[in-house]
Amino acid sequence: MTAVSFMASRRRALAGWAVWGCVAFFLLNLAALILSVVVNSFGTTWFSGWLPQGFTTAWYADAWKEFALGEVLQVTLGVTLAVVALSLLLGVPAAYALARRDFPGKRLVLLLLLLPVLLPPITYGIPLATVLYKFHLAGTMTGVVAANLVPALPFVVLVMTPFVEQIDANVESAARMCGARTRQVFSRVLVPLLMPGILAAGILVLVRTVAMFELTFLVADADSQTLIVALYSAAFTPGIRAAQAIDAMAVIYMALSAVLLVVALLFVNPTQIVAQVKEATAE
C-alpha cells in the first residue's frame, strides 16, 4: 500500500467515524429528550434535581379519565378506518384508470391530485373548514373524515398507479378471453395481484391519518377530535391539567403510533415504494 492511498483510506475512515459520531450524538440527545418526558410521566413532583422525588403510575389513570381517552381512541379508530376504507375504495379504481389510459386532460387530473399532497394542510384546511362550517358539517365525524380524505385519496392514487403499471395488461385480456366480465376481472385478477400495493397504501394512510394534526384540528370539536388533537389541546392550555398527565398522554400517543409504525414496517418496505415510482417514471 502506497503512502498516498494509505492516507486516503485513513481520511475515509475518519469521515465515516465523524458521521457515526454525529448520529450517536443526535440519538443520545433524542433518547434523553424522550426519557425526560417518560420519567416525568411517572414522577410525583419534579421541581429540581436529576430525578423526580418519587414514582407513580397514577398520572396514566388520571390522563385516561380526565381526557376521556377511551372515547378519543374510539373516535380516532373510527375516523382512521373510514378514511382508509374510503380512500382505497375510491383511489384504487382511479389509479387503475390513470395507469391504463392516456387521455386528453390527463396532466390536469394529475395536477389536481398532486396539489393536495404538495400544499401544507393549513392552506387548504382553512378554506375547507370555512366551507364545512357553512354546510354545518364541521364538528361532526363526517366533516373530520371528509377533511382527512383530501390528502389521503390523492396519496393512494399516486402510490397505486405504479403498482398497476407493473401488471401486464395481457393478464386482463386473457381473463376476458376466458369469459370474465369487468367485475370479475377486478375481483378475481386485479385485486389479488394488487394486494401488496393496496396493503402498503392502506397502512401508510392509516399511519398518516393518525398523525394528521392540522386538518382534524381545524374541523373537529370536542366530540369528534382524534388523539393527536386532544393531546395538543391539552398541551396548549397549560395550568388546567397537570403537566405529568399531559406527558402520560403523550407517551400513550407515542406507544400507539410506534406500534402502528412497527406493524407498517413489517408489511411495507418504505424504501421500495419510492424505487417503484422511480422505475415507472424512468421508463
Added chain:
Amino acid sequence: MAAEAPARPRARPPRGGRGGLRHRLAERGVDRVLLLLLPAVLIVGVLFLYPMMYGVGLSLRPKDGGGLLGNYTAFFGDAYQRGTIGNTLRLAVPAALINVGASVPIAYRLRGRFRGRRLLTAVLVLPVTLGTVLVADGLLRYLGPRGWLNRLLLDAGLIDQPIRLIYNYWGVLLSLIITGFPFAFLLVLAYLSGIDPTLERAAATLGAGPWQRARRVTLPLLAPGLATTFVLAFVLAFSVFPSANLVGEPAGETRVMAIAAYQAAFEKYDYSMASTIAVLMGVFELLVISFTLFLRGRLYAGPAMGGKGS
C-alpha cells in the same frame, strides 16, 4: 399498456353515429374505464378544488370593505403580519436543508450490507412516531433552564448560566429537525438505493477515488431525488403550527403564517383575512417548490437506473 384499445379499430371504420364516436374516442384513450376515475376526481374537486376557489373568492371580499385587494394590501401594509412570511421561510428553509443535507452522508454509510443495518434504519425512522407534542414537551423538559442538558453543562463548568434553547427560534427549529429528519432520511435512502451500484464500480475501474465517485457519479444521479426530498421536507416544515405555538415564541420570532391564519379565522372570525393568508401561504410555498424544480431541471444528469433493463 394500451394493448386493448387499438385491438379492433381498423376492422370497422368509424362512420359517424354513436358507434363511430365511441371508436374515435377510444382511440384517444377515452372509454368507460375513465368512469373509474370519476368518483376520486369528484371528491377531490368537491373537498379540495371547490374550497380553494371559494377561499380565493372569499379573500377578495374583505370583511371591512376596501376593494377587491383590500385584504392583500392590508396584509402587506402591516409589518407584524408581513413579518410572518419571513418567519416561516426562516424556519422552513433551513429545517428542510438541514434534514436533507444530514440525510445524505448517513444514508450513504447505510447503503451497504452490514450487521445491524435494519436496526439502525428503524431507530432513525422511529422518531416519526413521537408526535409534535411529545417532542415539544421533551424539548421543554430536556433543554429547559433546569433540564438535564443545562444541568450537565453547568456541573461540568462549561457554561455559567443556562443556555436558552426553548420558547424561541431554536426550539422550533430543533423540533422541526427531530420530526422532519426521519422522512427526509427515508426518502434519501430510498433514492440512493435506487442508484445502480455498477455505475460506481465502473467509475472505480476507471481510477476514480471514493470522493470523486461520490461527487461526479452518485451525487449528480441523486440530485433529482434530493430535489424531491427537499420539496417534501419543505412542505412538512412549512406548516409549523403546533411546534411554533408550543416551543416557540408565538407572538414574536416564531409567529409563522399558519399562526396568523389561524388567529384570523378562529380568534377574530375574519374568514376573509384567514383565506387571504392561506392563499398567500400557498403562493409562497409553490414559489419555493418551483424554484427547486427549476434548479433540478438544470442539474438533471440522466436516469439513475443505468442499463439494468430486466
